[in-house]
Amino acid sequence: MKKSISILLCLFLMTSASAFAAKAVRLVINDGMANNNLRQKMEASVSDLLTEINMAVARGEKKLTLSRLNMSASAKESLTRLWTNDNFRCPEEEIVEKCLTTSNGFQVRGIPLLKIDPSAEENYQEAVINFNKNGQIVSFYYTINPELYTHLMMDIMKSGGKKNEITDINRRMQIIDYVEQFRTSYNQKDLKFLNQVFSDDALIITGSVIKVKKSEVMPSDRVVRYSVKTKREYLTNLANAFRNNQYINVAFDDITIVHHPTKRDVYGVTVRQRWNSSRYSDEGYVFMVWDFTDEKQPKIHVRTWQPEYLDKASGRKLPQNEVFTMKDFDLE
Numbered sequence: 194m195k196k197s198i199s200i201l202l203c204l205f206l207m208t209s210a211s212a213f214a215a216k217a218v219r220l221v222i223n224d225g226m227a228n229n230n231l232r233q234k235m236e237a238s239v240s241d242l243l244t245e246i247n248m249a250v251a252r253g254e255k256k257l258t259l260s261r262l263n264m265s266a267s268a269k270e271s272l273t274r275l276w277t278n279d280n281f282r283c284p285e286e287e288i289v290e291k292c293l294t295t296s297n298g299f300q301v302r303g304i305p306l307l308k309i310d311p312s313a314e315e316n317y318q319e320a321v322i323n324f325n326k327n328g329q330i331v332s333f334y335y336t337i338n339p340e341l342y343t344h345l346m347m348d349i350m351k352s353g354g355k356k357n358e359i360t361d362i363n364r365r366m367q368i369i370d371y372v373e374q375f376r377t378s379y380n381q382k383d384l385k386f387l388n389q390v391f392s393d394d395a396l397i398i399t400g401s402v403i404k405v406k407k408s409e410v411m412p413s414d415r416v417v418r419y420s421v422k423t424k425r426e427y428l429t430n431l432a433n434a435f436r437n438n439q440y441i442n443v444a445f446d447d448i449t450i451v452h453h454p455t456k457r458d459v460y461g462v463t464v465r466q467r468w469n470s471s472r473y474s475d476e477g478y479v480f481m482v483w484d485f486t487d488e489k490q491p492k493i494h495v496r497t498w499q500p501e502y503l504d505k506a507s508g509r510k511l512p513q514n515e516v517f518t519m520k521d522f523d524l525e
Contacts, residue, residue, distance in 0.1 A: 218243035218283050222301065225292035232292070234328040238263040239301065242322075242330065243283040250282045250309060264330040272333045275381035278440060280309040281318065295370075296363050298325040302336055310440075321373060334377035337369070337445055345369055345448060364485050365450050368462055371483070371491070372445060379443040379468075382435040384428060392484070392492040397427045398517075400477075400499040415503040417511065427496075439471040445479075451519060458485045461519035465501070476501045480517040482524065495522055 220239040226232040241262055249257050257276055259269045284307045293300040304320040319339060323332040336342065349365045371390070378386040391397075400417040422430070435441065445464040453459035462481045468474060482495035497517045503509045 216247060216286055218247060218285065219287045220301070221287060221289045222292045223289050225294065226299070231328045234263070235292070235299065235301070235324055238324075238328065238330050239288075239304075239322060242333075243288075243304070246276070247282050249276075250280070262330070263328070265325070268330050268332050271381065271383065271386075274383055275334070275377060278382055279380050279442070281306040282309065283307075295323065295366070298323065298331070299328070300324070302342070303339065323370075332374070334374055335380065337373055337376070337448065341446065341448060342369065345450070349450075361452065364460065367485075367491070368450055368460060368483060369448070372448060372462065372464065376443050376445050379441050382441065384432055384435070387431065388424075388428060389490070390493050391424045391427075391496070392494050393424060395424045395427075395493055396495045396522075397422045397424065398495075398497040400497070402500050402503055415509070417499060417503070417515070434470070437472065441468070441470040443468050453519060453524070456524060459483070459519075459524060460485070463516070463518065466498070478511075478516050482519065482522065494524070 218240055220236045220243070222232050222236055226235070242259075242264070245257060245259070245262065255277065257273060259273065262269075264272070283305060285305050288304060290301050290303050293302065300321060300323050302319070302321045304322060306318045306320055308316050308318065310316075319336045320333055321336045322330055325331050346366075346369075349362055374386060375390070377383075398419055398421055400419050402415055403418045404414055405416055444467045446467070447463075447465040449463040451461040451463075453461065460483045462483060464479050464481075465476070466479045467476050477498050477500045480495070480497045480499075481493050483491050484494055485491045499511055499516060501510055503511055
């Protein structure tokens with residue numbers, strides 16, 4: 194009798210979850226869009242997309258049906274790759290958000306998502322959807338922490354207000370956009386995007402903690418050893434990681450954007466990275482040098498990674514003055 198009740202309960206929970214996931218989703222843009230026709234078009238596009246995602250979950254399908262949706266080919270390809278590697282659904286029936294204007298079109302943030310795998314380290318995510326000026330969806334990726342985004346935007350506006358430079362504001366906003374794409378590219382195992390954003394001669398440095406014998410010269414028993422890789426070597430290693438890990442979840446926190454003091458087109462970006470995969474997890478600092486000489490295709494010339502902890506068990510962190518910044522690199 195107890196066994197029968199347990200089976201019925203499991204079936205009920207499974208059916209309830211599927212029914213919930215299959216509910217239609219409606220986006221309402223409540224601010225930031227004066228053109229009613231364009232607003233309705235964007236609302237319908239997002240509503241159809243999120244409903245399709247939930248329906249695919251309910252049907253138990255491994256692929257999304259995106260052919261009839263108002264999305265660019267690259268957005269469809271990117272979302273398909275993300276959803277294949279990181280299944281999720283939208284838990285809300287109605288989402289009310291404002292529309293932001295970007296240099297290339299429009300943006301809606303704060304799209305709630307729940308990962309299907311209940312064992313995922315971070316079950317809740319939010320997505321950002323970008324549109325071109327005609328209201329077509331051109332990208333869909335995970336956002337950074339909403340509070341962090343608000344803080345960064347306040348800093349950007351203060352900085353831009355002091356300098357009165359629209360170009361600087363736009364570039365800093367682009368950097369946030371690229372950081373979110375950068376993060377999502379790991380989750381969706383997208384080597385194509387990473388290959389595009391790194392310059393061919395990019396300097397890539399990775400640090401790892403090693404144990405050493407204490408001495409007068411070396412007072413600590415743990416130091417960071419650094420290795421230098423070319424773009425090709427880095428991407429080859431990353432391809433192996435993508436292939437050997439069932440999933441990869443990357444999150445970025447504590448983002449700092451610094452304009453080079455003399456080079457107008459160069460910015461330094463520091464983020465705290467949390468990497469969690471089926472085979473390996475770590476926490477550390479990523480520093481990148483972005484070059485906006487080509488406004489349409491900015492490139493990363495330097496990418497470094499350093500462990501946050503020298504010894505996590507004892508709470509001993511890498512000294513802050515050892516974390517790479519722009520001053521550590523001679524940019525010709």
